[in-house]
Amino acid sequence: MKPTVLVTGGAGFLGSHLCDRLIAAGNDVLCVDNFYTGNRDNIRHLLGHPSFELMRHDVMLPLYVQVDQIYNLACAASPVHYQTDPVGTTKTSVMGAINMLGLAKRQQARVLQASTSEVYGDPRQHPQREDYWGHVNPIGVRACYDEGKRCAETLFFDYHRQSAVDIRIIRIFNTYGPRLQMHDGRAVGNFILQALRGEPLTIYGDGSQTRSFCYVDDLIEGMVRTMDQNDAVGPVNLGNPVECTILELAETVLELTGSKSELVYNPLPFDDPVRRQPDISLARKLLDWSPQVELKDGLRETIAYFKTLL
Structure with a gap:
């Protein structure tokens, strides 16, 4: 029986590329999106595919489905969008994490959290390593996203320690490629x-x-490798160190x-x-991963x- 993989935010930039990759690998994919920033055109080519199902749903609400793996990508990721509704941004990160962790706990499914380099804030350490705690303004205009993602990581580790939920966490640095939104301000x-x-x-x-720009295909490869390995829960930096x-x-x-x-x-x-630059030593060691596409x-x-x- 083919594994069923849930992708929240599956109609977004990264989510749609992940859906493509998972279907190509032989999975059944349940794509969940509320279309706040997701775009139906990103997954239009998958509609009607026997291994693809689309559900309009907001992760701020509980979800009751049968799945084997969960990729939690749901959250506006550009300042233009996440600052438009800062309360909604924080709720999506925090309540979305709670609901996906609850689903993973019920289904005994592995769940991956798409976190962000923004958890490092305006870093005092350069390049940024996973053991750096960050330098974040908790009451600034970006805090809805930065602190929302930091809290999501906290919830993931607490569910893991308290309830043995099988988690993975990646911290995504600047990513670009086809399906990037035209007017998202990046x-x-x-x-x-x-x-x-x-x-x-x-x-x-x-x-x-400075920023460090990673092509979307490289990022998706690192994301899938993180989910599929059994040696560490993370967090793992994924980005281009150039x-x-x-x-x-x-x-x-x-x-x-x-x-x-x-x-x-x-x-x-x-x-x-x-400044923003990932130290990807852990990804190289754990995943045998590094970006392959030149800028x-x-x-x-x-x-x-x-x-x-x-």
Whole structure:
């Protein structure tokens, strides 16, 4: 009998790619999404597939289904969306974790939490390792997401210690690729959209702040490997350790699109992290995983996708 895998947030950017991967591996997939930021077009090609089922449901409410594995990806992940409804963002992270852990406990299923590099806040340690506790403003405008994800990790470990729930936790660093939302406010999507439209590329701050950009296929590979291994519950950093300034990213997008757009500079948003780079030593050791897609190659694929939308 094929395993049944539940993917919450399955119509989102990462979730839809995960659904593709799981079906290709021979699983039955139950995709759950409330479509707050998910997009039906992301999974339209799977509708009607005998191994795919779509359920409109909000993880803030309990879910009673029979499953073997759970990937909990449900939560708005870009500042534009998670700051629009900060209370809903925190509730999605916390209540969603409680409901998925409850389901895992009832079904004796393994459950993976998609956490985030934002649990490190504006880090004082660089690069960031899993044993770093972070530097987070608990009352800032980003706290609904940062602290919501931190609390979700707490719940996962407490359910694991108290009730022996079989958990896995990954911390996802900046990820990009096809199906990235056009207007979610993140640098890769913003720059590509502006470049293709001939609009000025908006850089916040002086562009010296850094991020580490991981292509979606690499991220999904690491996620599945984390779920399938039996040696550690995590957390495990998943991201590209190659650090890049925002200005360098903008210049690369201009090069690849052939755009003549200018660069404009706006004030840096409040609490925006200055540096972000994962230490992936644990992922290399535990999962034999590291990103394989170079930034320019991944950006070419993402640009091609954005062209189809325009």
